[in-house]
Amino acid sequence: MTTRGSDLLALMRGLRQSRRFLDRPVPREDLEQILEVARWTGSAKNSQPWHLVVVTDRADQETLAGCGDFAGFLAGAPMSIVVGIEGPGRPGAYDDGRLQERIMLAAAALGLGSGTAWFSTPESRGRVRDLLGMPSALEPWSAIALGYTDTARAQAAPQLSGRKPLEEIVSWGRYGGRAG
Template structure:
């Protein structure tokens, strides 16, 4: 079993998937990881539409700015929020809570030998039509999920001193 740090290090944005279905137990484990994510005020304001149907995945790929690589993923998860709550700091909770839940899914998928890719380039109205999401529900992100047809490559990261300072802003 992979430890958390190893899953964090090995997670990458996969852009080439095997056209292969996902096992139900793996999909359930990934969705359970999202369900366990923290949320502001414990509102658990995320909602996920899991799309495994090949024809629907093809339509979502078109709705995602013609990113055809996602249609081979075993599933495309449409991640939404049902909250319009704004925190005292001025940030909307929906996008933050959904992002936390998505990354929980990504890490669980990595541990299970699957790959993921966050998809932010999409047309919400087209996605809404494909999966029947009503008006008033905000679509935050799509997540491609499946067996990778490529392999993990080490990704460049900024050195710690360029992203972290202590006590006061020193950048």
């Protein structure tokens, strides 16, 4: 395996959700690199069904934090990227997830922390849409907070208890099948 491949695998294994950030702006050049990675994210039938809204206004961040059940940490982030997906219903979940993960990986590669927030109800998405002036054809399902992780505060938070062993989450050939 190449060094670059090893580095990418290590980055992917080490990626964690950040919810505590330093009060330090994200450099514009870094943001543009992240957005360029997002632009190249694959989507079903290359539909690219998204529109991204970059939010840097502190008051808007605080309002967004109140729009979702698990979005409170957005208030402490220097910025976020709200993902609007075209069309009604939830057919874009696959594309939304791919896009979020790419943004998070790009941020990590640049030394930034990131965390995803979810706007799960029609009411919460309506509030986000109204706040950001998004058209009704876009569903703002999620936002990704970006910033420098406050490692001192993050270490004080509860830590992950680890990961399930592969044998518990992987079957071979058929459900319940073991590696041969």
